[in-house]
Amino acid sequence: MSRVENVMPGVPRPLVERLAKQGYHFVGRYGMVKHCHWLHESLVTGGKKHCYKQAFYGVPSHRCVQFTPTPTCNLVCLYCWRIQPTDIGIVWREPASLDYDEPRELIRMVVEEHRRMLTGYWGNPKADKRMVAEAFRPIHITASLDGEPTLVGAERLSAMIDEAFRIGFKTFFLVTNGTMPEVLSNLDVEPSQLYISLSAPNERVHRLVQRPLIPGGWGKILESLKLLKTFKNPTVIRMTMVKPHNMVDPEGYARLIEMAEPTYVEVKAAMNLGGFNLRLRRENSPRHEDIKAFAEKIAELTSYNVIAESPPSRVVLLSRLKKPIRLI
Numbered sequence: 001m002s003r004v005e006n007v008m009p010g011v012p013r014p015l016v017e018r019l020a021k022q023g024y025h026f027v028g029r030y031g032m033v034k035h036c037h038w039l040h041e042s043l044v045t046g047g048k049k050h051c052y053k054q055a056f057y058g059v060p061s062h063r064c065v066q067f068t069p070t071p072t073c074n075l076v077c078l079y080c081w082r083i084q085p086t087d088i089g090i091v092w093r094e095p096a097s098l099d100y101d102e103p104r105e106l107i108r109m110v111v112e113e114h115r116r117m118l119t120g121y122w123g124n125p126k127a128d129k130r131m132v133a134e135a136f137r138p139i140h141i142t143a144s145l146d147g148e149p150t151l152v153g154a155e156r157l158s159a160m161i162d163e164a165f166r167i168g169f170k171t172f173f174l175v176t177n178g179t180m181p182e183v184l185s186n187l188d189v190e191p192s193q194l195y196i197s198l199s200a201p202n203e204r205v206h207r208l209v210q211r212p213l214i215p216g217g218w219g220k221i222l223e224s225l226k227l228l229k230t231f232k233n234p235t236v237i238r239m240t241m242v243k244p245h246n247m248v249d250p251e252g253y254a255r256l257i258e259m260a261e262p263t264y265v266e267v268k269a270a271m272n273l274g275g276f277n278l279r280l281r282r283e284n285s286p287r288h289e290d291i292k293a294f295a296e297k298i299a300e301l302t303s304y305n306v307i308a309e310s311p312p313s314r315v316v317l318l319s320r321l322k323k324p325i326r327l328i
């Protein structure tokens with residue numbers, strides 16, 4: 001029996017096979033988990049290399065879990081790592097909803113699978129064994145990997161956040177494309193940090209770069225941006241930059257940032273990984289200097305200042321704060 005035979009009912013097998021090839025591990029019916037590049041780097045360098053979340057917010061890369069509760073999305077962004085149906089010549093209308101997993105159980109299964117995937121590090125001579133032991137006790141979890149997490153609805157998402165805190169996670173980051181404001185406004189539990197991806201300064205670029213599968217997607221993103229002020233915990237506008245397509249109209253981005261007033265703006269390069277490489281070229285992934293120059297333009301046009309940067313992750317952080325809040 002193939003490894004993918006019994007997972008993701010209703011999702012075309014060639015897509016599931018590609019996800020498996022990309023290194024995703026399947027959890028429950030529709031969940032997926034994958035170790036981040038930086039978790040590995042951190043473990044094999046004794047923590048010398050780590051991601052920007054550690055540098056900015058104190059989230060240790062080797063104690064971080066990333067997962068997704070659904071492989072589907074209502075956008076098909078040009079730069080997405082996801083293998084999209086059209087990438088492999090499949091005609092499949094991604095359903096608006098699936099028979100999602102029980103949310104609390106999903107979180108527990110995600111952690112179990114994350115730990116199972118770590119076992120190989122005990123035998124890795126380069127891995128720092130004290131850090132490997134810590135990695136088995138993760139303290140940070142992010143709902144963002146592949147697919148749009150808010151598609152599961154407010155009730156399930158709230159239960160996932162609640163369950164993560166209940167079993168000992170200190171922080172939960174939720175990264176959304178912003179097309180489901182009704183989910184964000186109905187969350188019973190706030191994530192520790194809410195990210196909305198803003199990959200366009202206006203509707204024309206949104207259509208070109210994010211290629212919405214739903215009507216009125218841009219209006220929904222604007223609605224979500226307006227909700228940021230209602231969150232008590234820190235919020236982030238994540239600008240995922242793909243050159244030259246959305247590195248335009250800094251004034252448009254500036255207007256949206258000033259309207260939404262997030263705690264932070266992260267200007268970040270879209271990385272040339274996974275499905276990105278089937279749609280774009282390497283040169284579409286901006287260099288750190290490109291990101292920095294664009295972030296500085298945004299700083300000039302807004303009340304936000306550049307307060308930190310991480311060249312290895314190709315990200316620049318802006319805020320009205322003098323320095324980022326350490327969450328852990």
Ligand code: SF4
Nearest residue numbers: 073075077080147177
């Ligand atoms: S919103 Fe995220 S998951 Fe959906 S297509 Fe865009 S990058 Fe991919």
